Amino acid sequence: MPTDPNLIVGLDRADDAGVYRVSDELALIQTVDFFTPIVDDPFSFGQIAAANAFSDVYAMGGVPRTAMNLVAFPIRDMDISVLRSIIEGGLDKMREAGVVLVGGHTIEDPELKYGLSVTGFIHPDRVLTKKNLKPGDSLILTKPLGTGIINTAIKGGLASKQMIAQVTESMATLNKNAADVMTGYPVHACTDISGFGFLGHLSEMVVGSGCGARIGASSIPVFPETTEYAAMGLVPAGAYRNREFRLSMVDFAPTVDRILQDVLFDPQTSGGLLLSVAPERAKDLLHDLRAGGIHDATIVGEVIAEPKGRILVQ
Amino acid sequence: MTKELDCRGLACPAPVLQTKELLEQEKLSEIKVLVDNQAAKENVSRFLGTRKFEISIEQKGSDFQITAKRAETAGTHEPSLDPELSSEKQKIMVLIATDRMGHGDEELGKKLIISFIKTLQEIGGELWRLVFVNNGVKLTIDGSEILEVLQGYEKHGLAILVCGTCLTHFNLLDKKRVGETTNMLDIVTAMQLADKVVTL
Numbered sequence: 117m118p119t120d121p122n123l124i125v126g127l128d129r130a131d132d133a134g135v136y137r138v139s140d141e142l143a144l145i146q147t148v149d150f151f152t153p154i155v156d157d158p159f160s161f162g163q164i165a166a167a168n169a170f171s172d173v174y175a176m177g178g179v180p181r182t183a184m185n186l187v188a189f190p191i192r193d194m195d196i197s198v199l200r201s202i203i204e205g206g207l208d209k210m211r212e213a214g215v216v217l218v219g220g221h222t223i224e225d226p227e228l229k230y231g232l233s234v235t236g237f238i239h240p241d242r243v244l245t246k247k248n249l250k251p252g253d254s255l256i257l258t259k260p261l262g263t264g265i266i267n268t269a270i271k272g273g274l275a276s277k278q279m280i281a282q283v284t285e286s287m288a289t290l291n292k293n294a295a296d297v298m299t300g301y302p303v304h305a306c307t308d309i310s311g312f313g314f315l316g317h318l319s320e321m322v323v324g325s326g327c328g329a330r331i332g333a334s335s336i337p338v339f340p341e342t343t344e345y346a347a348m349g350l351v352p353a354g355a356y357r358n359r360e361f362r363l364s365m366v367d368f369a370p371t372v373d374r375i376l377q378d379v380l381f382d383p384q385t386s387g388g389l390l391l392s393v394a395p396e397r398a399k400d401l402l403h404d405l406r407a408g409g410i411h412d413a414t415i416v417g418e419v420i421a422e423p424k425g426r427i428l429v430q
Numbered sequence: 431m432t433k434e435l436d437c438r439g440l441a442c443p444a445p446v447l448q449t450k451e452l453l454e455q456e457k458l459s460e461i462k463v464l465v466d467n468q469a470a471k472e473n474v475s476r477f478l479g480t481r482k483f484e485i486s487i488e489q490k491g492s493d494f495q496i497t498a499k500r501a502e503t504a505g506t507h508e509p510s511l512d513p514e515l516s517s518e519k520q521k522i523m524v525l526i527a528t529d530r531m532g533h534g535d536e537e538l539g540k541k542l543i544i545s546f547i548k549t550l551q552e553i554g555g556e557l558w559r560l561v562f563v564n565n566g567v568k569l570t571i572d573g574s575e576i577l578e579v580l581q582g583y584e585k586h587g588l589a590i591l592v593c594g595t596c597l598t599h600f601n602l603l604d605k606k607r608v609g610e611t612t613n614m615l616d617i618v619t620a621m622q623l624a625d626k627v628v629t630l
Contacts, residue, residue: 268442268443269443271443272443272446272447273447276613276615333604334601334602334603334604334605335601338598338603340594340595340598340613341594341595341613343594343603343611344594344610344611344612344613347476347480347610347611348446348476348477348480349443349446349472349473349474349475349476349477349480350442350443350446350473351442351469351472351473351476352442352469353441353442353467353468353469353470355469356468356469356472357469360468371572371604371605372604373604376603376604
């Protein structure tokens with residue numbers, strides 16, 4: 117792999133996005149994300165894909181500035197108006213985020229896919245990675261868990277309309293407000309919860325930071341109906357893979373049942389931010405997050421020095 | 431009756447949905463489902479478990495054969511909401527929305543509700559659903575004085591439903607020790623199917 121002294125965060129760091137120093141004052145954050153539809157409504161799908169793509173930039177502490185659309189579309193089988201609605205949804209979130217669309221690329225594909233390549237700005241000294249948890253820090257999660265399980269129920273035609281609306285709104289919500297609020301606080305590390313699930317992403321943080329974490333299972337915000345769907349076997353395969361991959365790092369107290377464990381490993385689409393903040397400021401940060409409209413933000417646990425590389429879920 | 435279902439090559443949630451569809455079409459005493467991945471094995475077993483089947487799993491090469499037999503104890507109290515499966519007996523649903531009985535003295539109210547739930551068994555086979563909502567869900571958690579009695583009822587086949595939204599609201603999801611977590615749609619459907627609904 118070619119190396120470059122200006123590459124601040126690259127592939128080897130496995131962080132949310134790549135960061136490249138342009139000058140002493142400016143670094144670029146780059147990320148790309150695309151996927152197949154997870155909700156039936158094309159406009160909502162566009163919104164979710166954009167919110168999901170910008171999320172990696174927010175998780176690094178940066179501000180997204182430009183975006184390019186990536187589209188794979190089955191033009192022979194699907195009406196072009198569907199694509200228009202998807203793009204409109206993406207543009208809607210770009211406007212909200214202050215991002216400008218600079219181009220894109222479309223191919224024909226039997227399976228619809230949409231996503232964005234996003235570029236953001238950040239000061240090179242203020243890059244927020246996953247690897248700087250400090251023992252004693254409070255851990256705050258900004259969105260409820262369960263989108264993977266609920267999306268499985270949606271695929272199966274078993275989710276209630278109300279649930280679809282609630283989870284769609286959450287997935288389409290930008291992590292912008294949360295990122296704006298946290299800039300005023302001593303936040304040491306941050307990531308966004310996506311495909312590896314809450315415990316998967318927390319595992320990366322504790323391994324990278326050389327410490328451990330203690331999580332209060334009952335404090336974790338979870339979408340309503342999630343545990344019911346999980347109990348009836350509507351758990352996505354990704355949750356089992358995440359569990360298998362990281363189970364050796366996690367100690368579950370006997371009171372944490374299997375269903376809740378699966379929720380903690382459930383892969384999220386456009387999940388919330390998981391951030392680590394100095395404990396004496398955690399309550400103020402939480403207050404400001406909630407005042408800023410992030411009502412589900414919750415303190416879910418703390419960073420501990422020992423045992424290193426382990427997560428205790430109690 | 432026994433039926434076999436081949437769900438190899440299918441990704442979640444398709445194996446669960448096909449199993450569900452088959453169970454809804456006919457009443458089966460045994461069902462065998464063949465799957466080819468861990469997630470489907472876990473999900474189908476879990477689903478059949480919630481439908482009161484006893485599960486055994488056999489590995490066949492890289493595939494898994496799930497054999498599910500309808501549990502004997504489920505015979506007297508059919509947990510399915512399917513109306514055609516219900517007997518001619520009257521179906522009584524008891525909806526408990528509080529952790530105490532009546533207004534007035536709190537301590538007395540708590541004693542009364544425990545006595546009430548213990549005495550419910552006198553209704554016999556016509557007691558069809560026990561549903562807990564709002565403060566009532568606190569009777570189903572760790573440390574509840576009535577927990578053992580409820581667990582006994584469940585073991586004897588009584589369907590106990592506990593409101594998931596309420597458990598989430600009180601942060602008690604991981605403390606529930608009896609019954610199935612449920613939603614408002616199930617509760618309303620149960621009300622519609624019941625011959626008599628007693629609300630407390």
